[in-house]
Amino acid sequence: MESKTLFLMALGIWLQSLTTTRGWVAADDRITGGRDFIDIESKFALRTPEDIAEDTCHLIPGVTESVANCHFNHTSKTFVVIHGWTVTGMYESWVPKLVAAPYKREPDSNVIVVDWLSRAQQHYPVSAGYTKLVGKDVAKFINWMAEEFHYPLDNVHLLGYSLGAHAAGIAGSLTNKKVNRITGLDPAGPNFEYAEAPSRLSPDDADFVDVLHTFTRGSPGRSIGIQKPVGHVDIYPNGGTFQPGCNIGEAIRVIAERGLGDVDQLVKCSHERSIHLFIDSLLNEENPSKAYRCNSKEAFEKGLCLSCRKNRCNNLGYEINKVRAKRSSKMYLKTRSQMPYKVFHYQVKIHFSGTESDTQTNQVFEISLYGTVAESENIPFTLPEISANKTYSFLIYTEVDIGELLMLKLKWKSDSYFSWSDWWSSPGFTIEKIRVKAGETQKKVIFCSREKVSHLQKGKASVVFVKCHDKSLNKKSG
């Protein structure tokens, strides 16, 4: 794993050497405002739904006309997009996408892109240090908008990616009134993991701070994304370490398909996934992905955390419920490898009965779920150990919405395609009932063996269970 990261780093550096010649383009033509704003180096481009890719009109702090010139809409929300460290000195390919998505969802809103590219293309520690100045720039701009135009800060939503998340946090801590919301998109880890709250993104920086952690692999401090929770709600998709579809094999496939143009994206695939998850939440508003509060990744993997009581579940992204717990809470979910990312989570609980005395380790099973709308067949899962007369709980998820559950099939796979030991005496257990809790619908379903008791034998035919009870969890009685 470590070597893979090193390889990616090397790839990144090589890329930088390829593109440095092009990097100078954006650094010139500084736009500066009057008196108090002379030291503002960051630029604020109000992009339009018609031109999501170019900075054609700048809001210039101190220059009142600039705001009217760019047709700033004073009565709607404003999204402020803050990019992160850049090896190329240019905007990355996600920027237009993160401009287009808010406009699709809130057509009257203002989407401003903060250009701090010249400071963001330095050596990482230097750029990391610049987040303080960038945050100060953004705060000055926001305060000016509030004072000059009485623009309500309650309408301001900062979207900061990587180093940009910490710049957003600093901006939020310096505005005269709190901004409505900061969304931290995989806030940078190096130099910030152990930093004090004032110099990084923290819950105090806005009325509400939500954070997506998507690339937190490695030891704390060395991980690209910050590992510790830094908002009111911190969501760790797929455990937060690494994202599906981001492995090397996938990278090679994409290079083969699209050429080297998008390589910068692949290097930071998991890091950047935070952005695409947020975009997904803006575009697919009707069915948001749900995240579930859990004390550990391991407990989540056992399916123990699919509860929605007491705000234990929340929507990922734009439609999040603004829950401010006393202590920050970590939330988890699984996702698909592409948009739409939503999956459906199930906790499965099985009690294995029998006289088998041996404990079996790393046993592979396949479960199939059949519902009113669709089915999801042969979902593999591995139990680290099983022994008789114990109950096991685990998490499975499906990419399709199968509707209300009706039937379930379970198969215990043999170790190899043809295993002699299993042939002579294949181990088996009896199962009466299987309990399933659906996270998305908050329903508990009991499946019963059709024959009262089923014999599940390793390497033999699958056994069928039919629904024999269900119950909604979220509805209060009375």
Place this chain on the structure above:
Amino acid sequence: MKVPTAVLLALLLCQQPGRGQVQGEEEEDNDTDFGLDGYDDDDEEEEEEASVTTGGRGRAVLQCYSCQALHRGESCDRIQNCVHSHSFCKAVISHGNTGSGPLTTYSTWCADTCQPFAKTVEGTLMTVTCCQSTLCNLPPWQDPLGRGAGSPQGSPSLVATVLLSLLPGLQAVASVGG
């Protein structure tokens, strides 16, 4: 109205084996040896099934039979007083071939939502039925007068015969649909 309820209560109390089974399940629900890091709803789940009381004066509480995976001919002896949010008696009937021949199972309970439904899944006809009146969810083969299969007069009732002839038909409809 008092007298029949009391009779039912007495009946329920006498059915110790049946009751014991259900309680056993609830206990199993709670024997979570998963450690403290999970938020299992079971830990704090309120007892949703209303207890059998005579005190609910003036408020009509739906009563449903409540049984799991009965085979054809087996009667359901357990009656449940539904909580107020549960306004349906829901039943799931499965009918299909198993290793040991054709098999029909019947499960029924109080439910807050219910959508009638029929679909053949992997060769098994799954039917969901819903009804909203007291004890409307008797297994189709059970004598409505309360004499279960165990009693000498427990001959197959008309309802059971109807269902028996109905099931293959439903299966055919579902197959055509699929």
